Every structure is written in structure tokens, then in C-alpha cells.
Amino acid sequence: MALYTWKHGKSAVNVVRDVPPYKEQSKHQLRHQPLLTIAKLIRRVRVGSKGRARLHVLMWTGWPSALLKSVKATDVNWQTGMVRLAARQKGKGMPAAWVPVVPRGLLALKRLDQLKAWGAFSNSSLHSVLHRAGGKGLPTIRVYDLRHSFATWAAARIKDDRALAELLRTNSIARYTEGSVAERLKVAIASASTHGVSRVLGYPEQGEAFGETSRKGLIYWLLG
Numbered sequence: 001m002a003l004y005t006w007k008h009g010k011s012a013v014n015v016v017r018d019v020p021p022y023k024e025q026s027k028h029q030l031r032h033q034p035l036l037t038i039a040k041l042i043r044r045v046r047v048g049s050k051g052r053a054r055l056h057v058l059m060w061t062g063w064p065s066a067l068l069k070s071v072k073a074t075d076v077n078w079q080t081g082m083v084r085l086a087a088r089q090k091g092k093g094m095p096a097a098w099v100p101v102v103p104r105g106l107l108a109l110k111r112l113d114q115l116k117a118w119g120a121f122s123n124s125s126l127h128s129v130l131h132r133a134g135g136k137g138l139p140t141i142r143v144y145d146l147r148h149s150f151a152t153w154a155a156a157r158i159k160d161d162r163a164l165a166e167l168l169r170t171n172s173i174a175r176y177t178e179g180s181v182a183e184r185l186k187v188a189i190a191s192a193s194t195h196g197v198s199r200v201l202g203y204p205e206q207g208e209a210f211g212e213t214s215r216k217g218l219i220y221w222l223l224g
Contacts, residue, residue: 031145032152035059037138044133050117051129057112058143060105062150062168062176064090065143069120073113081106085169092171099166151176 038059045052057068067085075084083101088094112118127143134140151168155176158164165173
């Protein structure tokens with residue numbers, strides 16, 4: 001006889017049996033925010049600080065913090081807008097490679113260079129800086145959410161999954177594109193009135209195939 005039955009009788013609540021069944025949460029929670037919201041958060045960080053510069057880089061590259069720590073000034077080709085990134089060990093891994101950076105990402109890297117903010121930094125310190133920026137009408141987010149936010153923004157503009165995976169340095173883009181449907185609709189509607197302009201400028205229309213050698217050009221065209 002259980003203690004609760006002995007004390008309260010057979011009609012007592014079974015504290016074990018009556019516990020609601022466990023429901024496993026989705027592995028990939030939607031953690032993205034509009035880039036405008038991210039920009040408002042970073043504006044609250046002290047101007048001229050290295051933390052603010054690093055957050056801007058993460059916002060416009062989608063890199064995880066560990067990857068940013070490995071980048072040096074000599075890894076950036078300022079003329080071509082390419083950055084040499086180290087190999088990633090997470091998951092199936094990614095080999096070292098030269099990866100394009102969107103124009104705003106390059107500007108963020110230039111600011112990082114001006115502040116001599118290359119190399120290692122404290123993850124907890126950067127998280128605290130971003131966490132304190134939340135509230136008063138803005139969400140409180142994690143540093144890694146900057147990667148999800150950039151990926152959602154980029155996925156709405158890059159229709160080539162392999163090019164997107166190269167930009168994000170990942171083998172699986174599913175977790176980063178779950179929130180991109182609404183964003184893609186916004187982009188499609190905004191571009192509807194300019195249909196055909198890309199043909200005049202010499203760029204392929206949406207839906208036309210890009211060759212393997214032009215994937216980096218595709219990234220520049222869609223994100224530039």
C-alpha cells in the first residue's frame with residue numbers, strides 16, 4: 001500500500017499515475033528574429049565597444065562565435081570580399097574554404113579590424129552584452145540566434161541550397177530555414193513589381209539554373 005493511499009484512503013490522488021505524459025519538444029526551436037530587430041538590439045550596446053563590433057559581424061555573416069574567433073585580419077581579402085574560414089568539426093564537419101561575405105558583413109569586419117578585435121573573446125561576456133540589450137519592447141535573445149536570424153534572411157533570397165550551405169558553413173540547412181517561408185513571401189512580393197529588371201542588368205531570371213562555378217556570384221547577386 002502506497003503512503004498516499006494509506007493516509008488519504010483509496011480515493012487519494014495517485015501522484016505518480018496522474019503526472020501528465022512527457023511530450024518531447026522539437027529539437028529545432030524557431031530562434032530567428034527580423035534583422036531590423038537585431039539591429040535595434042545592437043544599437044543599445046555601447047558605441048565603439050568590441051562587443052558591438054563582434055555582434056555586427058555575427059549578425060551579417062551568420063557565423064557561430066567559435067568561427068569568428070578563428071578569423072584573423074590576414075584571412076580577409078578586402079578587394080574580393082572573401083574570407084578564409086577554418087575547418088568546422090561540428091556534425092559532419094566542413095573543410096577550410098574561402099567564403100564570400102555580404103557587403104554589410106565586410107563593413108562589419110572592417111570595423112572589427114579598426115578596433116583590433118580579432119581573436120578569442122569571452123562567450124559569456126558577449127552573451128551578457130546582448131542579453132542586457134533586451135527588454136523595453138525588444139526580445140531577449142542568445143548570441144547564437146544571430147546565426148538563425150541571418151540564415152532565415154539569407155534563405156529567403158538564396159534559392160540554391162548548396163550555395164546557402166556554403167555561406168552558412170553547414171551540411172544541414174533545415175534547422176536554419178524553418179522560418180524562411182514568410183520572409184520568402186515578402187521578398188517575392190517586393191520583387192514582383194521589378195520582374196524582368198534582372199534580365200536587363202544581365203543577371204539570370206529566377207528559376208534559371210546557375211552553374212557550379214557561379215555559386216559565389218549567386219550569393220553576391222542575391223545578398224548584395
